[in-house]
Amino acid sequence: MQSFSPAAIAAILAFLVSVPAVAADTIVGKARIVTGDIIEINRERIHLFGIAAPAPAQTCMAKGARWSCGQNATFALSAIVERQWVHCARTGAAPAERTTAVCRLAGANGPDIGAAMVRQGWALADRRVSTAYVREEDAARRAKAGLWVGEFVPPWDWRPRAPLNGATTQ
Secondary structure, three states, X not given: OOOOOHHHHHHHHHXXXXXXXXXXXXXXXXXXXXXXXXXEEOOEEEEEOOEEOOOOOOOEEEOOEEEOHHHHHXXXXXXXXXOOEEEEXXXXXXXXXXXXXXXXXXXXXXXXXXXHHHHOOOOEEOOOOOOOOHHHHHHHHHHOOHHHHOEOOOHHHHHHHHHHXXXXXX
């Protein structure tokens, strides 16, 4: 029978005690897309930190025509995530009843999903909570990508008015 040194036992116990704390701060799994800035993993709704995408019912204008920019943002998030594993690290930057996280593809060091949404022009950097994605937004604006192809109301301005128009906001 093998015996362990007190130092080895202490290291093992320290590791075991730390595992639940790490697990509580991360959510990993296959994501279901809810909107352009909300996913669901294991029945937990996760708002992507630092971004704001148009609600599914939101429309925008381009070349004189109205288009479903909110639906397109949701489709774009679906295309980014596809069937990949998503690794989300909670930020703690939202009210207690709302889970907000930075989510990445294929592990903790994979591509940042929020950055991809903003870089492709399907979401805005939400400067009310973070400036993390401002460079991506500036690049999308210059490239006239996604929402920047025409005119739109920022999601944080559109959502409070949506019930007046009979739309739901998620």
